[in-house]
Amino acid sequence: MIGLDFWRQRRALALLGAAALLLLGAGGVFWWWTHRAPLRYVTARVSAGDIRRSVSMTGALNPVVTAQVSSYVSGNIKAWYCDYNTPVTIGQHCALIDPLPFQVIVDEDKADLNSSKAQLLKDKAALVAAKVTYERDLKLLDQGIVAQQQVDTDLSAYDQDKAQIDLDVATIAEKKAALEAADVNLAYTNIVSPVNGMVITRYIDIGQTVVSSTTASTLFLIGKDMTKMQVDTNVSEADVGDVTAGQKAYFEVQAYPTRTFWGTVRQVRRGPITVQNVVTYDIVIDVDNKDLALFPGMTADAHIITAERTNVLRVPLPATRFVPEGLGRVGRGGGPGAPGGDSAARGGRPGRAGGGPPGRIWVLEDGQLRQLRVRTGLDDGTLIEVSGEGLKAGDAVIVNAIRPDTARATAGTGDAQRPGSFAGRPGGGGFQGGGVPRL
Numbered sequence: 309m310i311g312l313d314f315w316r317q318r319r320a321l322a323l324l325g326a327a328a329l330l331l332l333g334a335g336g337v338f339w340w341w342t343h344r345a346p347l348r349y350v351t352a353r354v355s356a357g358d359i360r361r362s363v364s365m366t367g368a369l370n371p372v373v374t375a376q377v378s379s380y381v382s383g384n385i386k387a388w389y390c391d392y393n394t395p396v397t398i399g400q401h402c403a404l405i406d407p408l409p410f411q412v413i414v415d416e417d418k419a420d421l422n423s424s425k426a427q428l429l430k431d432k433a434a435l436v437a438a439k440v441t442y443e444r445d446l447k448l449l450d451q452g453i454v455a456q457q458q459v460d461t462d463l464s465a466y467d468q469d470k471a472q473i474d475l476d477v478a479t480i481a482e483k484k485a486a487l488e489a490a491d492v493n494l495a496y497t498n499i500v501s502p503v504n505g506m507v508i509t510r511y512i513d514i515g516q517t518v519v520s521s522t523t524a525s526t527l528f529l530i531g532k533d534m535t536k537m538q539v540d541t542n543v544s545e546a547d548v549g550d551v552t553a554g555q556k557a558y559f560e561v562q563a564y565p566t567r568t569f570w571g572t573v574r575q576v577r578r579g580p581i582t583v584q585n586v587v588t589y590d591i592v593i594d595v596d597n598k599d600l601a602l603f604p605g606m607t608a609d610a611h612i613i614t615a616e617r618t619n620v621l622r623v624p625l626p627a628t629r630f631v632p633e634g635l636g637r638v639g640r641g642g643g644p645g646a647p648g649g650d651s652a653a654r655g656g657r658p659g660r661a662g663g664g665p666p667g668r669i670w671v672l673e674d675g676q677l678r679q680l681r682v683r684t685g686l687d688d689g690t691l692i693e694v695s696g697e698g699l700k701a702g703d704a705v706i707v708n709a710i711r712p713d714t715a716r717a718t719a720g721t722g723d724a725q726r727p728g729s730f731a732g733r734p735g736g737g738g739f740q741g742g743g744v745p746r747l
Contacts (some may be wrong), residue, residue, distance in 0.1 A: 318413060346687060347633065351672055356701040357687045358618045359693050363551060363612040367541025369595070369606040371562070373533030378498040378527060381405060382520045385512050390528060392510055396501040402528055403499035403512060404746055410494040419489045421483035428476035429651040435469035442466045505532040508604055531604060537597045539571060541607045542588035548616040551576055557593045558612035564601065571595040573612060622691040626707040627669050628684060629692045632677055633709065669694065670706045676707070 383405040389404035438515060444460035448454040509529040511519070518525060539559060543551055555573045577590040595602065685693030688698050 316512060326457070327398065347709045347711060349672055349706050350710065351364075351626065352624050352706055352707050354694075354699060354701050354703040355622050355691075356619065357622060358616065359620060359688055359691060360613050360617075361615040361686060361688050362613050363543060363547045364609070364611050365541045365543055365591070367539045367559075367593070367608045367610050369537055369592075369602050369608055370540055370604055371505070371508070371534060372520075372536050372538050372594075373503065373505075373532035374508070375501075375530045375532060376526045377402065377499060377502065378525065379405060379499060379518045379520055381410065381426040382518060383409065383495050383497065385514055385516045385518065387514065388512060390501070390507045390510065390544060392507060394507045395505075396478055396507060396530060398501060398505050400501045401498050402501055402507070405497040405499070405518065407494055407497040410490065410497055414490040414494055417487040419484065420486055421480065424480045424483045428473065428480060431469060431472045431476050435466070437474060438462070440468045453547040462586045464492060499527055501528075501530055503530060503532040505530045506534045513586045533694070535596070535598050537595045537602055537604070538574070539593040539595060539610055540608050541591050541593070541608070543591050543612075545580075545589065548576065548589045551612055552589060555612055555614065557592075557610055557612040559595075559608040561602065561606045562607055565604070567601075568587065569608075603701060617693050619687045620685065621695060621701060623669060623694050623705050624707050625687060625690065625692050627705040628682075628692060628694070630668050630670055630706050630708065632670060661697065667694075669696075669699075671699075672704045672706055 365699050386404045386406045388403040445459045445462045449459050508531045512527050553573050557571050558568050571593040574594045575592040581588045667682055667684050669680050670683055680696050682694040682696035
């Protein structure tokens with residue numbers, strides 16, 4: 309009996325200790341809950357504007373047509389008349405190769421041609437004499453004064469003189485052709501522009517020797533019509549399916565950091581470019597350059613607009629992912645506290661026109677949270693299109709919640725955020741209604 313009472317006493321003491329510990333823990337939790345720092349909600353305003361999804365890449369500016377001017381003949385540069393940035397027209401003289409050696413050849417060919425013409429005159433005179441001799445001896449043969457052999461000799465000389473005339477005519481034609489070739493080479497000593505445009509680069513200077521060959525060096529690089537340029541860029545195989553001819557594009561260059569240039573996709577070239585197992589495709593964007601502000605070779609940070617929605621309500625993407633503390637996530641696309649569907653949560657492909665997957669956002673009114681059902685649409689990686697009853701521009705939507713003492717996010721995004729940390733990016737617009745530069 310004594311042993312049984314002892315074990316009963318120990319059991320009662322253990323139960324009392326466990327109850328005391330439970331009460332102590334509950335009191336600690338109650339004290340922590342009542343004394344913890346309050347949540348601070350990070351909000352952003354619903355804005356009305358445009359949503360644009362774009363494919364971004366880096367390219368280079370080039371003239372639409374460039375002409376590499378080389379030399380057909382070899383020689384020393386005697387003068388040049390076209391410098392960098394010189395506007396040129398078709399046939400305008402840009403440089404002169406020393407013409408003296410070619411002029412000498414022209415003079416020699418002229419002398420040969422004149423000599424051949426004089427020889428023709430001489431042979432014509434000999435032909436007349438041979439004809440007279442042959443006709444006279446032919447008459448004397450009838451009178452028996454000369455022998456038949458003499459007449460035959462006269463006839464042979466007469467035929468040879470006629471053949472010589474034909475030879476002289478052929479020689480004159482040959483000399484004329486040689487003279488024309490020499491004149492062409494002499495003309496090629498004047499280097500002229502083959503197009504209307506502007507000199508981009510001059511590669512020569514006075515006294516420099518140029519050599520004509522199959523790999524002749526370039527003397528001038530001329531851009532045709534510099535008011536029209538193009539951006540040559542490469543798009544990855546993952547994005548090229550969204551790019552088609554006729555789409556709008558915009559880009560910036562480092563020379564003008566506050567200026568945005570607009571263009572149009574002219575061509576999607578299907579020839580693959582493979583570098584280290586990465587496949588890209590060349591995209592050509594036409595650009596107006598009427599003020600000649602753009603230079604060849606400039607690096608362009610380009611964006612091709614692949615989808616666009618105008619005059620819609622927009623909220624930051626984190627607003628569709630926010631879950632108030634204590635609710636947690638139940639399923640996807642419509643459960644309590646669930647974000648606006650997989651497309652919004654992952655920032656995926658453009659939403660469908662006319663409404664995307666359902667979702668929920670939370671707005672702050674008089675310090676209280678209110679849940680709104682919305683349908684999500686197109687997103688650009690920063691902002692997402694939303695529509696729903698009771699939602700209007702200017703509403704404060706919650707994108708995050710933090711406690712000042714821990715600075716730890718309680719939203720469903722998984723990352724701590726600070727108020728005002730959501731800045732708009734080029735191509736999508738900030739939370740205060742900024743966006744892609746308008747046309």
